[in-house]
Amino acid sequence: MVMTPEVLTLSETPWLFTGVMLVKIAVAFVVTILIVAYATYAERKIIGRMQTRMGPTMTGPKGLLQPIADGLKLFFKEDIIPSQSHWFAFILAPMMILAPAFISISVIPFGGDLEFSYEGILYAVPMQIADLNIGVLFIVAMAGLGVYGIVLAGLASNSKYALLGGIRSTAQMISYELAVGLSIVAIFMLSETLSLRGIVAAQQLPLWGMESFSFIPNWYIFCQPLAFGLFVIGSMAEINRTPFDLPEAETELVSGFCTEYSAMKYALFFMAEYANMITVSAIATTLFLGGWGGPFYGWINFLLKVFSFMFFFIWIRATFPRLRYDQLMFLGWKIMLPLALANIVITGISILIWL
Amino acid sequence: MAANTNETMTINMGPQHPSTHGVLQLILELDGEIVVKATPHIGFLHRGIEKLSEHRTYHQIIPLTDRLDYLAPMSNNLGYVLAVEKLLGITDEIPERVQRIRVIMTELTRLKSHLVWLACHALDIGAMTVFLYCFRERECITDIYEKVSGARMTSNYFRVGGLADDLPDGLEGEIRTFAESIPAHVEEYEGLLTGNRIWQKRTVGVGEISAEAAIDIGITGPALRASGVDWDLRRDNPYCGYEDYEFEVPVRTGCDTFDRYRVRLDEMLQSAQIILQALDKLKPGPTLADCPKIVLPPKKDVVNNIESLIHHFKIVTAGFEPEPGEIYQSVEAPKGELGYYLISDGSSHPFRMKIRPPSFVNLQGLPQMVEGKLLADVVAVIGTLDIVLGEIDR
Numbered sequence: 075m076v077m078t079p080e081v082l083t084l085s086e087t088p089w090l091f092t093g094v095m096l097v098k099i100a101v102a103f104v105v106t107i108l109i110v111a112y113a114t115y116a117e118r119k120i121i122g123r124m125q126t127r128m129g130p131t132m133t134g135p136k137g138l139l140q141p142i143a144d145g146l147k148l149f150f151k152e153d154i155i156p157s158q159s160h161w162f163a164f165i166l167a168p169m170m171i172l173a174p175a176f177i178s179i180s181v182i183p184f185g186g187d188l189e190f191s192y193e194g195i196l197y198a199v200p201m202q203i204a205d206l207n208i209g210v211l212f213i214v215a216m217a218g219l220g221v222y223g224i225v226l227a228g229l230a231s232n233s234k235y236a237l238l239g240g241i242r243s244t245a246q247m248i249s250y251e252l253a254v255g256l257s258i259v260a261i262f263m264l265s266e267t268l269s270l271r272g273i274v275a276a277q278q279l280p281l282w283g284m285e286s287f288s289f290i291p292n293w294y295i296f297c298q299p300l301a302f303g304l305f306v307i308g309s310m311a312e313i314n315r316t317p318f319d320l321p322e323a324e325t326e327l328v329s330g331f332c333t334e335y336s337a338m339k340y341a342l343f344f345m346a347e348y349a350n351m352i353t354v355s356a357i358a359t360t361l362f363l364g365g366w367g368g369p370f371y372g373w374i375n376f377l378l379k380v381f382s383f384m385f386f387f388i389w390i391r392a393t394f395p396r397l398r399y400d401q402l403m404f405l406g407w408k409i410m411l412p413l414a415l416a417n418i419v420i421t422g423i424s425i426l427i428w429l
Numbered sequence: 430m431a432a433n434t435n436e437t438m439t440i441n442m443g444p445q446h447p448s449t450h451g452v453l454q455l456i457l458e459l460d461g462e463i464v465v466k467a468t469p470h471i472g473f474l475h476r477g478i479e480k481l482s483e484h485r486t487y488h489q490i491i492p493l494t495d496r497l498d499y500l501a502p503m504s505n506n507l508g509y510v511l512a513v514e515k516l517l518g519i520t521d522e523i524p525e526r527v528q529r530i531r532v533i534m535t536e537l538t539r540l541k542s543h544l545v546w547l548a549c550h551a552l553d554i555g556a557m558t559v560f561l562y563c564f565r566e567r568e569c570i571t572d573i574y575e576k577v578s579g580a581r582m583t584s585n586y587f588r589v590g591g592l593a594d595d596l597p598d599g600l601e602g603e604i605r606t607f608a609e610s611i612p613a614h615v616e617e618y619e620g621l622l623t624g625n626r627i628w629q630k631r632t633v634g635v636g637e638i639s640a641e642a643a644i645d646i647g648i649t650g651p652a653l654r655a656s657g658v659d660w661d662l663r664r665d666n667p668y669c670g671y672e673d674y675e676f677e678v679p680v681r682t683g684c685d686t687f688d689r690y691r692v693r694l695d696e697m698l699q700s701a702q703i704i705l706q707a708l709d710k711l712k713p714g715p716t717l718a719d720c721p722k723i724v725l726p727p728k729k730d731v732v733n734n735i736e737s738l739i740h741h742f743k744i745v746t747a748g749f750e751p752e753p754g755e756i757y758q759s760v761e762a763p764k765g766e767l768g769y770y771l772i773s774d775g776s777s778h779p780f781r782m783k784i785r786p787p788s789f790v791n792l793q794g795l796p797q798m799v800e801g802k803l804l805a806d807v808v809a810v811i812g813t814l815d816i817v818l819g820e821i822d823r
Contacts, residue, residue, distance in 0.1 A: 125561040234440045238462070238804070316555060317627050320805075395627050396555025398805045399462050 090192060098203050099180075106179050109380075110348040111141040117388045124392040144341075151337035156231065159334065163230035168335070168342035171223025174216040175349035181209040182356045183271045183365055185372030201366075201373060202271060209270035210262065213357055214255050217312060220350065221247045224331050227343075231334035239330025242320050242399060247312055249406035254308035256414035257301040260421040261294055261361050274365030293364040300417045302362045304410055306386075309358065311406070313350040316391040320399060355383035437465050444473045448553045448808045451818030453792075455807065462804045467796045471789075474822040482782040486748025487513050487589060490782070495583035497786060498820040501542040503534045503574075504762040506587040511668055512758035512769035513589045516751045519720055526714035527591045528670040532707045533604060534577065534586065535669075535760075536700040540611065541570040542763035542815075543693050543700075547618060550690070550812035554631050559621055566614050569607050576600055589749075590724040591717035605708050611701035615694055622690070632687035636798040636810035639684060647790045650765025651696060652814060655689040657682035662761035669760075674706045686813040693815075723749045748777035764788050764815050786820035 083091060115130065115138070122129030130137030155161050185201030206212050221244055228240015262268060265276040279292045295302045311318035320330075332343045359365060359379040368375030397405070437458045443449035452473035458466040478497065482490045494505040514520050548563035571581040576597050578586035586593050622628045638648070640656045653660060661678040663671040679695035681688040717724045721740050730737035753775040759768035765787025774780040791814050798814075799807045 121557075125558050126565055127561060234438060238440075242462075319555070392558050393621070394556065395551065395622075395625065395631055396805075397627055398631055398803060400803060401630050 090197075094199055095203070098199075098201075102179055102184075102203055103176065106176060106349060106352060109352055110345050111145070113348045113351065113384060114144070114344070115141050116384070117391075120385065120388050121392045124389070148341040149338055153337040153339065154334075156233070156334050158232045160230040160232065163226050164334075165339070167223050167227035167230055168339045168346070169223075170226060171220055172342050172346040172349065174219040174223075175346050175353055178213050178216045178353045179356065180204050181206050181212050181270055182353075182360055183274055184356075184376045185366045200271065205269055205271045208268045210258055210268050210273075210361075213353075214251070214258070217254075218247075218251060220346070223346070227335070228331040231331070233334050235333045236331050239333070243314065243331060245399075246314075246318065246320060246402060246406070249403060250308045250311035250318075250410070253304055253406060253410035253414045254312060256411070256418060257304035257308065258361060259414075260298050260301045260417050263418070263421050263425060264294065264297065270360050270365075274360055274367065277364040278367050291364050291367055293362060293367075295362040298362070298417070298421070300413065302358075304414050304417070305358060305362065308406075308410060309354040310387065310390065311402070313354050314347065315351065315387050317394040317397050318402060319396060320402060351384055351387055352380065355380040355387070358383055442807070448549075448811065450549065450811060450816055453811070453816065453818055453821075455795075455811075457804070457807065459804060464799050464802055464804060464807060467799050467807065469792055469795055471792070471818070471821050474818045476823065478823045479782055479784060482779055484778060486777045487751075487779065488744070488748060490779070491587065491589075492583065492585045495585050496819055497784065497823060498542070498762065498764065498767075498788065498817045499582060500545045500817055501538045501763045502582060502584045503538040503586060504542075504760060504767060506584065507531055507535050507669070508758065508760040508762065508767045508769050510587045510589050511760060512756060512771050513751075515756045515758050516754065516771050516773055517589070517720075517723060517749070518752075519590060519718055519723065522718045522720060523590065524715045524718060525670075526595075526712060527716055527718070529707045529711045530592060530596060530716070531587060531669050532671065532674070533704050533711075534584075536703045536707070537570050537573060537604070539700045539763040540697055541567055541574075543697050544570070546693060546763075546812075546815045547690075550809075550815075551622065553808045553812040554628065556622065556625075556628065559618055562614070562617060562621075566611075573600065573604060573607070576603075588717070588724070590720050591715075595716045601708055601711065604704065608701045608704040608708070612698055615697055619694065623694075629687060631805075631809060632690060632813075633683070633685055635686045635802070635806050636813055637684045638794050638798055642797065643684075643794065646793050648765070648794050649790065650761070650763070650787050650815075651692045652689055652765065652791055652794070654678065654680045655692045656684045662759060662766060666759070668758075673710065674703050676703050676706075686809055689813045750775060750777050759785065762787055764817070764820070765791060784823060786823065788814075788816040788818075788820045792816050792821060 118140070119129035119137070130140035133139040133143045155164055180203040183200065183202035183205070187198040187200055189196060189198050191197070224243045224247070225240050228236045228238075228243070231237070261273065265273045267273060267276070273294075277291060277293050310316075314320075332340055335343060356376075359376060363379050366372040366376040368378070370378070437460050440457045440459055442455040442457050444452035444454045449455065454470040454473065456466075456468040456470060457464055476496070478493050481493060485493070491506055491509060494509045495502040497505045511520070514523065544563040544567040548560040548567070551557075551559035551563075574584050574586075575581050577600065578584040578593065638646075638652075638656055640653075640658050643653050643656045644658065648656075649660070657680060659678060659680045662668075663676075664678055676699045677695075679692045679699065681692050683691075721737075723744070725744055726734075726737035726740055731741045732738075751773045753773055755770070755772040757768055757770045759766050761767075766785065767787055768785035770781075770783040770785070771779050772781040795810060795814060798810045802810075
C-alpha cells in the first residue's frame, strides 16, 4: 500500500510540528555558523595559495582550529565603547547587522521533502524552515534591514572614518539593492510565484519544456543570464566584498564603519559579512541554479553550489582592485539599473510572444 | 540641516593610518567625499641626520644614509660616497670593478624600491595579490643584500674609495638568474593590473600634473618622466660609468597615475638590462682605490706592515681631512634626484651636509594633485608619488 505523506501542520499535530521546526532551526543555524567559521579559514587558505603563501598552518592540524582560536581570542579581548559614542546604538549596531543575515536563511529551501513515519502515519517535512509565499520579498526586505546596522555603526561611533564608511555603505547598498531587486523580478515573471520552493520546483523541469533535452534542467541561469550577472555583481556590492568593499576600505577609511569596534562586536561584523556571503550564495543558488536539484542527494547539491559561489567571491577578492565611490555609483545607477529594467521588458515581451 | 551645506569636514589622515606610507599626516578638508584642501604635515620621523653628520667622520656617516630612504639604502650610500669622492678629488681613481658592482647593486636597489612601491600602490588601491607577488621577488634582492653586506635592509656596503668587500663567490650567477627572471615577473604584474578595467579606472586621469607644474615644483624621477620630461641623471649627467651601458629612459606623456605606473614598470625592465650588461663587463680587480690615506688597508697588511698600521690607526681614530671647499653630487635614486651638498672646512667631518631627498620635493606636488578629487584618489596619489618618510623627515 502506497501511503501519501501527510503534511505537518500546527493545528493537527502541534507538538510534532514544533519539535520538527525546532530541529530544523537548530540544524540550519548550527550549519550556517559552522560555514561562517570555516569560510574565514577557507578564504585565508585559498587566497593564501593564490598569493604563494600557506595561510594558517599552526593552530591544529593544517590550521583547522584557526577560526576557533580567532573567535576565542576576540571573545577575551577588552570590549571598548568609546566615551564619545552613543552607547546604545553602538551596542545595537552589530546585532542589527548580524540578525538579518541569519534570518534570511530561514526561507531558503536546502533540499526536497524529508519523509518519516510517526505513530504509523507518514509525514513529509520540507527541508526549509518556512516556505513563505512571499519568500523572495522577505529576503529583499532583510537585506535592506542589514543597511541599518552599518549606518548605525557609522553614526554611533562618532568617528569621522566610521561616518564616511557608514555613508558610503548606505548609498552603495541602496543603489545596488535596486538593481538586484529588479534583476530578480524577471525570475518571478517566469516562475509565476514568489515562493522560493516554487521557484526551485519550476527549475526541475526540462529546459524550455524540451522533453528531448530532459537531461538539461530548466535552471534560470540559462534563460536569464543577464539577470544572473546583475544579481551576482549587485550581491557582491551588497555584501561589501571586493571590488565593492568601499565601506570598510582599509587603505582609505582605516576600517570604515567598524573602525571603533573591538572584541566580540568586531567579530560580529565579520560574522555578518560571511553570513551575508552564504545567504547571497544560497539565494543565487535557489533562484538561478536550480536549488537542490542535481546529480547528488538534495542538500549535497545545494551545499556544493553554495560553496562554488563562495569560492568565486574569494577568487574575485584575490584578483581585483577596489572601485572608487563615484565609479561605484555610476555602475549602479547608470549601467546596472537600466540593464535590469531592459531585462524585465525583454522578458515580458518574450513571455507574451512564446508562452 | 540645510544651514550646514557649506560646511566642510576636517579629517586627520595619519600619522597613524594604514596607507600614508609611514608617518605622513595629511589634514584633509572634505566636502562629502571631495577633497577641498590637503595639507601635508611632516616631521614625525625626524632624526636629525644632517645635524648628526656634522659630528661624525666622513666614513661614519655612511650608515646614517642607509636610514634616509630605507627602501633603497644602496642608492643613498652611492650618492654619499660619490659626493665625498668628488670632494676628495679621487673620482677618477675608483677601480673599474668597484664601478660595475656599484651599478649592479644600485640597479638591484632600484628594482627593490620599485617592487615595494608597486606592492604598496596596488594594495592601497585594493589589489592584494600583487603585494605578495612583489614581496616574493623583493625577498630575492634582500637575500642578495644579505650576502654582500650582511644586512637585509641597512646595507652600509659602499665605502669612500670602494666597497666594504668583494662580491661573495657564486653571487654573480645568482644575480644573473634573478635579473633574467625580471621580465617574466613584470609580465605577471602587468597581467593582473595593466589591462584590468578597475585598475585603469582608478589610475587613468588621477593625480594629473603637467610638465610645467612638475618642473616648477622640482619633481624628479619617474613622476617627472611620466609627465613627458625626458630627464634621467644616469644618462644626462652620468656617474659610476653609466655612459658605458645601453639603456632606454622610459618617458610617457599621460601625466597621471597610470603612466607613472607604466614608467616604473618599464624602468624595472631597463634596470634588469643594465644589471645583465654590468655582469657581462665585470672583470676581476681591486675593490678599493689606491689611496692609502683615505681607504682602510687590508687586515693582512695592518698586522705585518708598520705603514699600513699607522694609516689604519689614523683613518679609524681621526678619519681623513678633505681640502676646504663645497661640492654637490646627485644620483638618480629610484624615487628621483638624490643630492648631497657637502661643505668641508678642512676638518675630518663635514661642516654642513645638506641632503636633497627626492621624496621631500615630490611630496609638494600632492596638494595640487588631489584637491578637487575624491578621498580615494588621495590614497592612489600618495602611492604613485612613492614617498618614503625616512627621506622626507631625515
